[in-house]
Amino acid sequence: MILRLILGDQLSHNISSLSDLDIDNDLIFMCEVWEEATYVRHHKKKIAFIFSAMRHFYEELKAKKYNVVYRKLDAEDNQGSFKAEIKRIIELKNIDKIIVTEPSEYRVLADIETWQDGFNIPVEIRLDERFLCTKADFKDWTDGRKQLRMEYFYREMRRKYNILMDGDKPEGGKWNYDSNNRKPPKEGLVIPDTYISEPDDISNEVMELVAKRFDNHFGDLAPFYFAVTREQALDALNKFVTERLEIFGDYQDAMIQNEPWMYHSHISFYINCGLLEPLECIKLAEKSYNNGKAPLNAVEGFIRQIIGWREYIRGIYWLKMPEYEQNNFLEATRALPDLYWGGATQMNCLKQCVKETKENSYAHHIQRLMVLGNFALISGLSPDEVNEWFMIVYADAYQWVELPNVTGMILFADGGFLGSKPYAASGAYINKMSDYCKSCRYKVTKKNGQEACPFNYLYWDFLIRNEGKLRGNHRLALIYKSLERMDAEKIEAIKDNSQRFLKRMDNKEII
Ligand code: FAD
Ligand code: DLZ
Ligand code: SF4
Numbered sequence: 001m002i003l004r005l006i007l008g009d010q011l012s013h014n015i016s017s018l019s020d021l022d023i024d025n026d027l028i029f030m031c032e033v034w035e036e037a038t039y040v041r042h043h044k045k046k047i048a049f050i051f052s053a054m055r056h057f058y059e060e061l062k063a064k065k066y067n068v069v070y071r072k073l074d075a076e077d078n079q080g081s082f083k084a085e086i087k088r089i090i091e092l093k094n095i096d097k098i099i100v101t102e103p104s105e106y107r108v109l110a111d112i113e114t115w116q117d118g119f120n121i122p123v124e125i126r127l128d129e130r131f132l133c134t135k136a137d138f139k140d141w142t143d144g145r146k147q148l149r150m151e152y153f154y155r156e157m158r159r160k161y162n163i164l165m166d167g168d169k170p171e172g173g174k175w176n177y178d179s180n181n182r183k184p185p186k187e188g189l190v191i192p193d194t195y196i197s198e199p200d201d202i203s204n205e206v207m208e209l210v211a212k213r214f215d216n217h218f219g220d221l222a223p224f225y226f227a228v229t230r231e232q233a234l235d236a237l238n239k240f241v242t243e244r245l246e247i248f249g250d251y252q253d254a255m256i257q258n259e260p261w262m263y264h265s266h267i268s269f270y271i272n273c274g275l276l277e278p279l280e281c282i283k284l285a286e287k288s289y290n291n292g293k294a295p296l297n298a299v300e301g302f303i304r305q306i307i308g309w310r311e312y313i314r315g316i317y318w319l320k321m322p323e324y325e326q327n328n329f330l331e332a333t334r335a336l337p338d339l340y341w342g343g344a345t346q347m348n349c350l351k352q353c354v355k356e357t358k359e360n361s362y363a364h365h366i367q368r369l370m371v372l373g374n375f376a377l378i379s380g381l382s383p384d385e386v387n388e389w390f391m392i393v394y395a396d397a398y399q400w401v402e403l404p405n406v407t408g409m410i411l412f413a414d415g416g417f418l419g420s421k422p423y424a425a426s427g428a429y430i431n432k433m434s435d436y437c438k439s440c441r442y443k444v445t446k447k448n449g450q451e452a453c454p455f456n457y458l459y460w461d462f463l464i465r466n467e468g469k470l471r472g473n474h475r476l477a478l479i480y481k482s483l484e485r486m487d488a489e490k491i492e493a494i495k496d497n498s499q500r501f502l503k504r505m506d507n508k509e510i511i
Contacts, residue, residue, distance in 0.1 A: 001093055002026045005086070005100040007108070008036070008050045009398060011057040012274035013230070016126040017101040023066060029089055030058055031071035035081040039107075040388055043219035045226070045361040046395040048210045052203040052228040053273055059202070060229070069093075074209060083111060083118075090119055098123045104272075104314075105399045106321040130277055131314060132157065132307060138315030148417065151176065153315070154308030163282055163307060164289070164300060171289075176304065177249065177297035184432050185254035192243040194261040195236035196225040203228060218341060218392060220359050226269060226395065233267070233275035240265040241284050241294075249298035253366045255349075255434035260356040264364045265302065268396035271310075278306050305365075310401070316408060316418050317400045327407050328383050329415035330466055336385040337505050340372070344510045347454060348440035349430050350375060361395035368394075369423055371430060373410030378424050378455070378462040379502060383413040421475040424462055427453035448493040454501050454511065461498035464491065 004017050004026055018028070032054065037047055051073070058070040071078055071085060079085045089095060102125050103109050109125075116123040127134060133141075141156065142148055155175050158164060164171040199207060203224060210221055227233040244263045251263050270276040282303050289299040317324065339345035342358050353367040363372065368390075376386045387406045391397050408418030427444040431437040437444040437453070446452035463470065463483060471480055483491075505511045 001095050002097045002099060003086075003089060003093070003095040004028045005082075005098060006030045006057070007082075007100075007103055008032075008054050009104055009273045010101055010128075011053055011230075012130060012277065013060070015101050015274065016129050017099050019126075021066070026067065027089075027093055027095070028061055028066055028068040029071075029086075030054055030068065031078075031082065031085045032073035033071075033078065033081050033085060034073065037073065037214070040391045041217045042214075042391075042397075043361045043393050043395065044210050044214055044217050044221040045219050045224065046393075046397070047214055047217070048203070048206050048221060048224055049226045049228065049269060049361070049395050050273065051209070052199075052206045052226075053275060055202045055206065056229045072209075073213065082108070083115070086115065087119065090121065096121055099126065100124070101126050102128050104128070106317075107399065110322075130274065131311065132161065132278060133311045133315060135315070135318040138311075139319060141315075142319060147420075148316070149420065150308055150312045153312050154304055157307045157311060158303075161279070161282075161307065163286055163303060164296075171300070172296045175300075177300045180297040181249040181301050182253040182433075183250050185251060185256050185435060189251070189256070191256075191259055191262060192239075194266055195227060195232075195239050197227050197232050197235075199224050218358065219361055227275065230275045233270035236270065237265070237267055237276055237281060237284065240267065241288050245285060245288055245294045245298055245302060247298065249295070249301040252301060253370075253433050255352075255364075255366055255371070255430075255436065257352055257435050257439060260360055260362065260364070262364055266362065269362075271306070272396050272398055272401065278310065282306055313404045313408075313418075314400050316404045320404075320414070320417070324403060324407060324414065325387075327413040327415070329413050330380070330411070330469060332380040332411065332413070333382050334380045334502070334506070336376075336381055336389055337511070338508060339511070340389055346441040346510060347375075348442075349434065349436040352436055357393050361393065363394070366433065368405075369410060370425060370433070371436075373406070374423060374425055374429075375455070375458075377411055377422055378458040379505070380462070380465070381411075383407055383411050386411060415469075416473065421473055422462075422470070424459055425455070426459040427455040430455065448490075448497050452497065457494045457497040458501065460486075460491075460494045464495065 004021065006028060032051055058068055061068045069089065079088055098115065098121065100112060103112060112123065112125065141153060207221055207224055227236045248263045254262060267276055267281060271278055271281065285299050285302050288294040289296060339350055340354060342354055345351050349371045353363050353371045357363045387403060390402050390406045391399065404418055407413045410423060412422035431444040442453040443451045444453045447456045463479060470476055501511060
C-alpha cells in the first residue's frame with residue numbers, strides 16, 4: 001500500500017503528492033505532532049489555525065471518499081514526531097512506499113531524507129508545484145550573476161507567466177510603480193473590516209486543545225477569526241480584491257494606531273498553508289486591473305509581492321540553506337528585550353506593533369520591517385533570537401519565508417546577499433508613515449537627551465558601530481558622508497545616549 005503524506009502547509013487538493021492517487025488502494029496520512037508544534041513555541045492562534053485548517057482539509061478528503069488517516073495531537077498513542085508517526089503507520093498498515101511533496105522547510109526535508117534507509121522502503125519526494133519558480137530554476141537564474149536583485153528576478157517572472165505584459169513590454173511602460181505608492185496616512189481614511197469567520201465545532205475543539213496544551217505559549221487565542229477552509233480563504237481573497245486592492249498601493253507603507261489590517265490582503269497565512277494558490281491570487285488581481293476596478297500602481301505592487309518577493313525569498317532560502325541560519329555578518333549579540341513579548345515599553349510604535357502581533361498573530365509588512373525589524377537591527381539584537389521571535393509570533397511563519405526576511409532583509413546578517421543595504425531608519429521615517437509618535441512619551445523631533453526618540457540616536461550609533469563593515473556599501477555612501485560632516489560633540493552625544501539606552505534595556509529597565 002502507498003502512503004501519501006500531507007503536511008500542515010500542504011492543504012491543497014491539487015498537491016503533487018495526490019496527483020495520481022489510487023482511491024481504492026492508497027492511504028493518505030496527516031498528523032498533528034507535538035514536536036512540530038513546539039520546536040519553537042508558536043503563537044496560540046497560529047497553532048489553532050494550522051490544526052483547524054488541517055482538520056477541515058481532512059474532512060474534505062474524507063468527503064471525496066478518499067482513504068485518510070488523521071492523527072490528532074491528543075490521541076492517546078500519538079507518537080509526537082513525523083518520523084515516529086510514520087514508523088507506526090508503516091507497521092500498522094503494511095506500507096511499501098511513501099509519496100510526499102517536498103516540505104517547505106530544510107529541517108523537515110532533512111528528516112524525510114532519512115526515511116528511505118531508516119524504514120527500508122522507497123520514499124518519493126515530489127516537486128511542490130504551487131511555487132512558481134523551482135529551486136533548480138532559481139539556481140539557474142543566479143548562476144553567473146555577481147549580485148542578486150529581486151527586481152530583475154521579478155521581471156523574468158512577469159515575462160514567464162505573462163502577467164501584466166503588453167507584448168514583451170510591461171503594462172503601462174514601467175515594471176515598477178512604487179513611485180506612485182507609499183503615501184503617508186491621512187486623516188479620515190476609511191479602512192474596510194478584514195475577513196472574519198466564526199469558529200465552527202472543529203475550530204472550537206481545536207481552541208480547547210490549544211488552551212489546554214499550549215497555555216504557556218505567547219499570544220491571544222481568542223477571538224479566532226481566520227479562514228480555515230479553501231472556500232473561506234477564497235472569500236477572504238475576494239473581499240480583499242473588491243474592497244481593498246484599489247488603494248493597496250497608496251497606503252502600503254502606512255501605519256495607523258489601532259488599525260492592524262490597513263489595506264493589506266491578509267492572505268499570507270492561506271497561501272503559505274495551501275488554502276490559496278499564489279497564481280490564482282495574482283490572476284484575480286490582474287483581472288481586477290483589466291476590468292478597470294483597480295489601478296495599475298496597486299495591482300502591480302500587489303503582484304510584485306507574490307510573484308517577486310515571495311518566490312525570490314524562497315529561492316534564496318533553498319540556495320543558501322543550511323548555512324544561511326548561521327549568518328551574523330554584523331556580529332550582533334544583544335538579547336531580545338522583554339518588550340517583544342509584551343513587556344512594558346514607552347516606545348509607542350513598538351508597543352503598538354507588539355500588541356497587534358499578540359492579538360492577531362499578524363502585523364503588516366512595514367510594521368515588521370520598519371518598526372520591529374528596524375529596532376532589532378539598530379539596537380544590535382542577536383539574529384538567532386530575532387529569528388526565533390518572528391518564527392513564533394506570526395501565523396504565516398515557516399522557516400523558508402521567515403528566515404530570509406529576518407536574516408537577510410531586516411538584520412543584514414547575510415552581508416547584503418538578499419538586499420543591497422540595511423533598512424535602518426531614524427524616527428523620522430516612522431513619524432512620516434504613521435501616527436504612532438503623537439501618542440509617544442518620546443519626542444521624535446529630538447535627536448539627543450532623555451526626551452529624544454531612541455530610533456534617532458540608535459540609527460546613527462548603528463552606522464558608527466558598524467562603519468568597518470558598512471562603509472564600503474555604495475548605497476550608504478551619502479549617509480557616511482553626512483556622518484563625516486557631523487561635529488565630534490554630536491557624535492559623542494549619539495554614542496553616549498545609545499550606550500545609556502542600551503544599558504538600561506539590557507538591565508531590563510522600562511525603555
Ligand atoms: P500583503 O502586504 O497584502 O502582500 C501580499 C502577499 O505578498 C503576502 O500575503 C505574501 O504572500 C507576499 N509577500 C509580501 N512581502 C513578502 C516578503 N517579503 N516575503 C514573502 N512574501 C511576501 N511573510 C510570510 O509569509 N511569513 C513570514 O514568516 C514572514 N516574516 C517576515 C518577517 C519580516 C521581518 C518581514 C520584514 C517580512 C516578513 N514576511 C513574512 C513578509 C510580509 O511581511 C508578509 O508576507 C505580509 O506582511 C503578510 O501580510 P499580507 O498577506 O497582508 O501581505
Ligand atoms: C506549523 C505546524 C504546526 C504547528 N504543527 C504541525 C503538525 O502538527 N503537523 C503538521 O503536519 N504540520 C504542522 N505544522 C506545519 C509544518 O510545520 C510544516 O508543514 C512543515 O514544517 C513544512 O516543512
Ligand atoms: Fe517610535 Fe520614536 Fe515615534 Fe516614539 S517617537 S513612536 S519611539 S518613532
